[in-house]
Amino acid sequence: MAVINVVGKNARTIELDLPDANKHVLHQVVVWQLAKRRQGSANTKTRAQVSATGRKMYGQKGTGNARHGDRSAPIFVGGGTAFGPKPRNYGYTLPKKVRRLGLAMALSDRQQEGKLIAVDGFAFNNAELGGKTKNFLGWAGQNGMDGSETVFLVTDDAETRRAARNVPWITALPVAGLNVYDIMRHDRLIIDAVVLEPAQEDSDSETEAEEGTQ
Numbered sequence: 001m002a003v004i005n006v007v008g009k010n011a012r013t014i015e016l017d018l019p020d021a022n023k024h025v026l027h028q029v030v031v032w033q034l035a036k037r038r039q040g041s042a043n044t045k046t047r048a049q050v051s052a053t054g055r056k057m058y059g060q061k062g063t064g065n066a067r068h069g070d071r072s073a074p075i076f077v078g079g080g081t082a083f084g085p086k087p088r089n090y091g092y093t094l095p096k097k098v099r100r101l102g103l104a105m106a107l108s109d110r111q112q113e114g115k116l117i118a119v120d121g122f123a124f125n126n127a128e129l130g131g132k133t134k135n136f137l138g139w140a141g142q143n144g145m146d147g148s149e150t151v152f153l154v155t156d157d158a159e160t161r162r163a164a165r166n167v168p169w170i171t172a173l174p175v176a177g178l179n180v181y182d183i184m185r186h187d188r189l190i191i192d193a194v195v196l197e198p199a200q201e202d203s204d205s206e207t208e209a210e211e212g213t214q
Contacts, residue, residue: 001111003118003193004143014118014196018108019101026109028094029102029180036091044084047072052079106183107196117143118193122160131159133166149187154178156192 002010052072060067068075074082110116122139145151153164153172161172171182175195183189 001116001118003120005120012120014193016107016111016196018104018111021105021109021112025098025102026105026180026184029099029106030184032092032094032099033179033181038090040088040090042085043087044081046082046084047074047080050078050080102180103178103183106180107189110183110189115149115188117188117190118196119155119190120193122155122157131163133163136160136163137167145188150185151188151190152182152186154189154191154195
Protein backbone atom coordinates (compact mmCIF):
# COMPACT_ATOMS: atom_id res chain seq x y z
CA MET A 1 0.00 0.00 0.00
CA ALA A 2 1.08 3.60 -0.58
CA VAL A 3 2.51 5.70 2.23
CA ILE A 4 2.07 9.47 2.12
CA ASN A 5 4.66 11.92 3.42
CA VAL A 6 4.29 15.09 5.50
CA VAL A 7 2.96 17.10 2.57
CA GLY A 8 0.37 14.48 1.62
CA LYS A 9 2.12 12.98 -1.42
CA ASN A 10 2.93 9.32 -2.05
CA ALA A 11 6.43 8.76 -0.70
CA ARG A 12 6.84 4.99 -0.87
CA THR A 13 4.98 1.70 -0.63
CA ILE A 14 4.93 -1.05 1.98
CA GLU A 15 3.81 -4.64 1.66
CA LEU A 16 1.17 -5.78 4.12
CA ASP A 17 0.61 -9.47 4.81
CA LEU A 18 -2.80 -9.36 6.48
CA PRO A 19 -5.39 -12.15 6.82
CA ASP A 20 -8.82 -11.85 5.28
CA ALA A 21 -11.39 -10.37 7.65
CA ASN A 22 -13.63 -12.85 9.45
CA LYS A 23 -16.74 -11.31 10.99
CA HIS A 24 -16.94 -13.95 13.73
CA VAL A 25 -13.41 -13.22 14.98
CA LEU A 26 -14.04 -9.48 14.80
CA HIS A 27 -17.27 -9.95 16.75
CA GLN A 28 -15.47 -11.94 19.43
CA VAL A 29 -12.83 -9.24 19.91
CA VAL A 30 -15.32 -6.35 19.93
CA VAL A 31 -17.57 -8.06 22.49
CA TRP A 32 -14.54 -8.80 24.69
CA GLN A 33 -13.37 -5.21 24.41
CA LEU A 34 -16.76 -3.72 25.27
CA ALA A 35 -17.18 -6.14 28.18
CA LYS A 36 -13.91 -4.91 29.68
CA ARG A 37 -15.12 -1.31 29.32
CA ARG A 38 -18.29 -1.91 31.35
CA GLN A 39 -18.21 -0.05 34.63
CA GLY A 40 -20.06 -2.77 36.53
CA SER A 41 -21.19 -0.40 39.27
CA ALA A 42 -24.90 -1.37 39.43
CA ASN A 43 -25.83 -2.09 43.02
CA THR A 44 -29.06 -2.99 44.82
CA LYS A 45 -29.81 -3.57 48.49
CA THR A 46 -30.91 -6.90 49.89
CA ARG A 47 -33.56 -7.15 52.60
CA ALA A 48 -30.78 -7.11 55.18
CA GLN A 49 -29.44 -3.78 53.87
CA VAL A 50 -32.58 -1.64 53.47
CA SER A 51 -33.51 0.80 56.21
CA ALA A 52 -36.62 -0.76 57.81
CA THR A 53 -37.78 -2.16 61.12
CA GLY A 54 -37.25 -5.83 61.80
CA ARG A 55 -40.51 -6.11 63.71
CA LYS A 56 -43.02 -8.68 62.52
CA MET A 57 -45.89 -6.93 60.76
CA TYR A 58 -48.69 -8.76 62.63
CA GLY A 59 -49.35 -12.04 64.34
CA GLN A 60 -48.74 -15.27 62.55
CA LYS A 61 -52.31 -16.51 63.04
CA GLY A 62 -55.83 -15.24 63.37
CA THR A 63 -55.80 -12.24 60.97
CA GLY A 64 -56.94 -14.00 57.81
CA ASN A 65 -53.97 -12.52 55.92
CA ALA A 66 -50.97 -14.23 54.49
CA ARG A 67 -48.07 -14.92 56.82
CA HIS A 68 -45.39 -12.18 56.73
CA GLY A 69 -42.33 -11.19 58.64
CA ASP A 70 -40.91 -7.65 58.46
CA ARG A 71 -41.50 -5.03 55.73
CA SER A 72 -38.00 -5.36 54.27
CA ALA A 73 -39.11 -8.47 52.37
CA PRO A 74 -38.76 -8.12 48.55
CA ILE A 75 -42.54 -8.51 48.10
CA PHE A 76 -43.19 -5.05 49.59
CA VAL A 77 -42.55 -1.59 48.13
CA GLY A 78 -39.39 -0.22 49.73
CA GLY A 79 -38.20 -3.70 50.61
CA GLY A 80 -34.98 -5.31 49.51
CA THR A 81 -34.28 -6.64 46.04
CA ALA A 82 -34.04 -10.36 45.50
CA PHE A 83 -31.15 -11.46 43.27
CA GLY A 84 -30.43 -7.87 42.21
CA PRO A 85 -27.18 -6.72 40.56
CA LYS A 86 -24.07 -6.15 42.60
CA PRO A 87 -20.76 -4.47 41.60
CA ARG A 88 -18.80 -6.86 39.42
CA ASN A 89 -16.17 -7.06 36.72
CA TYR A 90 -17.62 -8.02 33.34
CA GLY A 91 -14.22 -8.62 31.77
CA TYR A 92 -13.04 -12.06 30.76
CA THR A 93 -9.97 -13.59 29.17
CA LEU A 94 -9.60 -13.76 25.41
CA PRO A 95 -6.53 -15.55 23.99
CA LYS A 96 -3.80 -13.19 22.88
CA LYS A 97 -3.64 -14.88 19.48
CA VAL A 98 -7.32 -14.11 18.89
CA ARG A 99 -6.83 -10.48 19.91
CA ARG A 100 -3.88 -10.06 17.56
CA LEU A 101 -5.74 -11.82 14.77
CA GLY A 102 -8.75 -9.55 15.26
CA LEU A 103 -6.58 -6.44 15.04
CA ALA A 104 -4.91 -7.70 11.86
CA MET A 105 -8.31 -8.48 10.35
CA ALA A 106 -9.65 -5.03 11.23
CA LEU A 107 -6.67 -3.45 9.46
CA SER A 108 -7.21 -5.81 6.52
CA ASP A 109 -10.87 -4.80 6.28
CA ARG A 110 -10.00 -1.10 6.10
CA GLN A 111 -7.26 -1.79 3.54
CA GLN A 112 -9.60 -3.77 1.28
CA GLU A 113 -12.12 -0.95 1.39
CA GLY A 114 -9.44 1.60 0.52
CA LYS A 115 -9.99 3.36 3.84
CA LEU A 116 -6.52 2.83 5.32
CA ILE A 117 -4.05 5.71 5.10
CA ALA A 118 -0.46 5.26 6.28
CA VAL A 119 1.65 8.37 6.87
CA ASP A 120 5.38 8.85 7.38
CA GLY A 121 4.79 11.94 9.46
CA PHE A 122 2.88 15.17 9.75
CA ALA A 123 4.07 18.72 9.18
CA PHE A 124 2.46 20.00 12.36
CA ASN A 125 5.75 19.92 14.26
CA ASN A 126 6.80 22.87 12.14
CA ALA A 127 6.78 26.08 14.19
CA GLU A 128 5.07 27.89 11.32
CA LEU A 129 2.10 25.52 11.39
CA GLY A 130 1.96 25.22 15.16
CA GLY A 131 -0.21 22.11 15.22
CA LYS A 132 -3.41 24.12 14.82
CA THR A 133 -6.78 22.61 13.94
CA LYS A 134 -7.17 24.70 10.78
CA ASN A 135 -3.84 23.38 9.47
CA PHE A 136 -4.90 19.80 10.13
CA LEU A 137 -8.23 20.36 8.38
CA GLY A 138 -6.33 21.72 5.39
CA TRP A 139 -4.16 18.59 5.31
CA ALA A 140 -7.25 16.38 5.67
CA GLY A 141 -9.04 18.16 2.84
CA GLN A 142 -6.05 17.64 0.54
CA ASN A 143 -6.28 13.90 1.26
CA GLY A 144 -10.00 13.49 0.59
CA MET A 145 -11.39 13.93 4.10
CA ASP A 146 -14.13 16.56 4.33
CA GLY A 147 -16.17 15.43 7.33
CA SER A 148 -18.55 13.17 5.42
CA GLU A 149 -16.79 10.16 7.00
CA THR A 150 -15.64 9.52 10.55
CA VAL A 151 -11.87 9.19 10.97
CA PHE A 152 -9.80 7.25 13.50
CA LEU A 153 -6.38 8.92 13.80
CA VAL A 154 -3.64 6.81 15.39
CA THR A 155 -0.31 8.58 15.82
CA ASP A 156 2.34 9.16 18.46
CA ASP A 157 2.70 12.75 17.24
CA ALA A 158 1.19 14.69 20.16
CA GLU A 159 1.01 17.92 18.14
CA THR A 160 -1.08 16.23 15.47
CA ARG A 161 -3.45 14.72 18.03
CA ARG A 162 -3.83 18.15 19.63
CA ALA A 163 -4.62 19.66 16.25
CA ALA A 164 -7.29 17.04 15.52
CA ARG A 165 -8.94 16.58 18.91
CA ASN A 166 -11.47 19.41 18.45
CA VAL A 167 -12.76 18.04 15.15
CA PRO A 168 -16.08 16.24 15.91
CA TRP A 169 -15.67 13.58 13.20
CA ILE A 170 -12.15 12.57 14.27
CA THR A 171 -11.05 10.36 17.16
CA ALA A 172 -7.32 10.75 17.90
CA LEU A 173 -5.35 8.26 20.00
CA PRO A 174 -1.68 7.33 20.42
CA VAL A 175 -0.43 4.09 18.87
CA ALA A 176 -0.86 2.31 22.21
CA GLY A 177 -4.61 2.97 21.92
CA LEU A 178 -5.05 1.15 18.60
CA ASN A 179 -7.99 -1.23 18.98
CA VAL A 180 -10.49 -3.22 16.92
CA TYR A 181 -13.65 -1.50 18.18
CA ASP A 182 -12.54 2.02 17.23
CA ILE A 183 -11.25 0.82 13.85
CA MET A 184 -14.57 -0.80 13.00
CA ARG A 185 -16.78 2.05 14.20
CA HIS A 186 -14.97 4.66 12.08
CA ASP A 187 -15.13 4.89 8.31
CA ARG A 188 -11.46 5.67 7.76
CA LEU A 189 -8.19 4.89 9.56
CA ILE A 190 -5.08 7.12 9.50
CA ILE A 191 -2.07 5.52 11.13
CA ASP A 192 1.68 6.00 11.46
CA ALA A 193 3.35 3.90 8.78
CA VAL A 194 5.91 2.54 11.23
CA VAL A 195 3.12 0.64 13.03
CA LEU A 196 2.46 -1.38 9.87
CA GLU A 197 6.08 -2.50 9.55
CA PRO A 198 6.39 -5.31 12.15
CA ALA A 199 9.27 -6.99 10.33
CA GLN A 200 11.39 -3.86 10.60
CA GLU A 201 10.44 -3.41 14.26
CA ASP A 202 11.32 -7.04 15.04
CA SER A 203 14.73 -6.71 13.42
CA ASP A 204 15.41 -3.48 15.31
CA SER A 205 14.43 -5.07 18.64
CA GLU A 206 16.64 -8.07 17.94
CA THR A 207 19.56 -5.73 17.18
CA GLU A 208 18.97 -3.84 20.45
CA ALA A 209 18.85 -7.13 22.37
CA GLU A 210 22.13 -8.26 20.83
CA GLU A 211 23.75 -4.91 21.67
CA GLY A 212 22.49 -5.20 25.24
CA THR A 213 24.08 -8.60 25.72
CA GLN A 214 27.47 -7.42 24.51
